[in-house]
Amino acid sequence: MSARIAIVVFPGTNCELDVAGAVTALGGRPELVFHTETTLGDADAVVIPGGFAHGDYLRTGALARFSPVMGAVAAHAEAGGPLVGICNGFQVLTEAALLPGALQKNAGLKFRCETVACRVDSSRSALTGEAQVGSVLRLPINHFEGAYVCDTPTLDRLRAEDRVVLRYVENPNGSLDDIAGITNAAGNVVGLMPHPERASDALLGSADGVVLLQSLLAAAGARAVAA
């Protein structure tokens, strides 16, 4: 049976259909879940896609944290369910304290919209389980607030626990330690600024995001079997 992937939609989210399309193409079953819902159905994995949740008012991701659906998202993560935040979704996960640190304005105040090279630095996460450590993926970025920051003890811990899953080969935004994506201690919650769903078919310019989405579907599938 194909894995069910809940895709959370806030007012201002705009990448949900791209994620749904990529999930479908890879044999998964996407399900859009509106932010006012209080359950995720029986989702095997959850994706918080990119966009501008709640207009990014106050700070990116700050208001999305209070949406009714976030209780169910946190419970899913707590139970070990795979949860991935892409771009604005990553910002939402840091604001919700499901991942450490924060994302702030790019160095040089530049909105970066381009395809960049990212190196897989850990396969110990729900999004990189099937990726080769050291492999370089060409993934699109599309953000103004993508510079990852955290305090030194947090960075030390991320490094020591092998939790930086993705690093930019050439830092496009001033992100600390070239960080493009991180995971939580258990490896089931992942946040990244690049958009794997926009690199899910050669027609889009790159299919390098497929291995990431496949890893997520595999993690979701393993959970579906275990349930």
Add this chain to the structure above:
Amino acid sequence: MRYEARIEVTHLPGILDPQGATVERSLPALGYDNVSAVRIGKCIRLILDAPEREAARAQVEAMCDQLLANPVIEAYEIELTELVTAG
């Protein structure tokens, strides 16, 4: 009592402030070449009713910690003014 709170949210020391840095680089172009340490934050004003000043401050601090500021990257300062209500 009614209070006005003026909350100044700024980057924590050591956190890169790209807006401040960009403005700082721009000011010399206008001839202001004696400026340094430009930091840009945001200012939030709100009015709240509370039994007394300390209760008002405690509530505003709680709001800052929970929502108005992100303690990972931001610091805040609160200025409370008691509003004189008519009558």
